[in-house]
Amino acid sequence: MRPFDYVEMRVPAKSQYVGVARLTISGLASRIGFSYDDIEDLKIASSEAVTNAVQHAYSDDEDGEVVIGCALYGDKIEIMVADHGQSFDFEETKAKVGPYHDQAEGEFLREGGLGLYLIETLMDEVKVHHQEGVTVFMTKYVGGEQVEEDVETISS
Amino acid sequence: MNIQVDLQESDKVLKGHIRGEIDAHTAPVLREKLEPYQNVESLDAELDLSDVDYMDSTGLGVFVAFYKSVNSQGGHLKLSGLSARLKRLFDITGLGDIMDIESAGKGGN
Numbered sequence: 001m002r003p004f005d006y007v008e009m010r011v012p013a014k015s016q017y018v019g020v021a022r023l024t025i026s027g028l029a030s031r032i033g034f035s036y037d038d039i040e041d042l043k044i045a046s047s048e049a050v051t052n053a054v055q056h057a058y059s060d061d062e063d064g065e066v067v068i069g070c071a072l073y074g075d076k077i078e079i080m081v082a083d084h085g086q087s088f089d090f091e092e093t094k095a096k097v098g099p100y101h102d103q104a105e106g107e108f109l110r111e112g113g114l115g116l117y118l119i120e121t122l123m124d125e126v127k128v129h130h131q132e133g134v135t136v137f138m139t140k141y142v143g144g145e146q147v148e149e150d151v152e153t154i155s156s
Numbered sequence: 157m158n159i160q161v162d163l164q165e166s167d168k169v170l171k172g173h174i175r176g177e178i179d180a181h182t183a184p185v186l187r188e189k190l191e192p193y194q195n196v197e198s199l200d201a202e203l204d205l206s207d208v209d210y211m212d213s214t215g216l217g218v219f220v221a222f223y224k225s226v227n228s229q230g231g232h233l234k235l236s237g238l239s240a241r242l243k244r245l246f247d248i249t250g251l252g253d254i255m256d257i258e259s260a261g262k263g264g265n
Contacts, residue, residue, distance in 0.1 A: 015181040022179070022210075040241055044212045051180040051214060114213040114249060121248050 004071040004078075006090055011050075013057035013064035013083070021068050022047045028070055029077055034142055041122040042140055046079055048115035049136045053083035056134055076124075076141045084133035094137060096129055158182065161189040168231075169200045175207040178215030187218045194222060199231035206237025206260050216249060223255055234258065 007028060011017035025046045029039045050066060057064030064083070069090050071078040080093060120126050125139040159182035160175040170193055178186060193199060201222075208215075219235065226233045236258040238246070243259050246252035 015179075018180045019177065037241075043210065044245070047179055047212045051212070054180065114216060117249065118213055118245075 002091075004073045007070045007072070009068045009070075011066050011068070013054045013066050015051070015054055017066070018047050018050045018054060021050045021066075025068075025070060025077075025079065028072060029140075032072055032074070032077060032142055034077075034140070038140065038142070042077070042079075045119045045122045045138060045140075046081070048119050049079070049081040049138065052115055052136070053081050053134070056083035075143075076139055078137070078139045080135060080137045082133060082135040093129070093135060096131070159185055161186055163189060163193070165193060165196075168196060168198055170196075170202070172201070172203040173207070174203060174205055177210040178208060178218070179210065179212055180214045183214035183218050186215070187221070190218070190222045194225035195229060196231065197229050199226050199229060199233075201226055201231065202234045202236055204237045205235055205242060206239070208239070208242060211242055211245060213249075216245065216251060219255070220251065232256065 007024075009021060009024060011021060022043045026039050026043050029042050034042065046068070050068060053066040057066055067080075067082045067084075069080040069082075071080075071090060078094070080090065082093075119136065119138060123138040123140050124144070127137040129135040129137065158176050159178060161172065162174075163170060163172045165171075174186065176182065193201065203219075205211075219233075223233045234256045235246075237260045238257055239260055243252065243257065246255065246257050251257075
């Protein structure tokens with residue numbers, strides 16, 4: 001059994017669905033016990049990622065779709081946003097995404113602009129993956145960033 | 157998930173009240189409403205954001221663009237009634253240092 005609950009949304013690449021995704025993620029985050037401020041941060045970060053994806057997907061194909069995958073753990077939420085409409089194998093895609101590099105992702109940063117900056121500021125970890133479109137993978141911990149070792153110590 | 161923009165101008169003084177959520181879907185509405193005022197010379201504009209429940213970079217983008225055009229015409233833009241959340245958004249992006257923003261509860265006199 002996997003150690004997380006997984007919720008996936010597939011929405012048309014249209015701006016009116018950004019708010020729907022934001023509210024859904026807000027609901028999921030409150031189930032894990034995030035504070036009010038952390039949930040507001042998550043709402044902004046996920047809106048920025050979905051907005052970018054909607055713009056990318058729409059420029060490629062007017063019938064494009066955006067896929068948003070959320071993995072809910074006891075102490076964190078992982079959110080993956082892809083601008084290509086295929087559902088992903090969450091673990092497989094997670095393994096493929098690399099750390100975010102200013103140089104390599106320069107183009108994405110320019111397009112995303114302030115949005116990507118906010119994602120990086122408001123989330124604890126951010127990774128961007130370029131292959132068959134752009135996938136943003138971001139993590140936020142309940143009560144702030146934690147080190148893996150600490151998590152294990154606390155739970156054992 | 158909607159936005160309401162009320163703007164009133166008389167003698168180059170613009171008073172505005174924005175309510176609701178500013179995101180990718182509603183930001184174009186706000187931009188369109190502000191557009192007629194961006195080339196007014198020496199405009200004195202104040203936008204009340206106390207009833208804005210949510211805003212992200214799309215909203216910041218609209219305000220920055222309006223700020224720039226008002227400034228270039230020798231005018232002034234003030235954003236007032238910012239909640240702690242909104243204030244934080246301006247601060248972490250560095251816009252709080254550049255633009256004239258006022259938090260809720262501080263203004264009045």
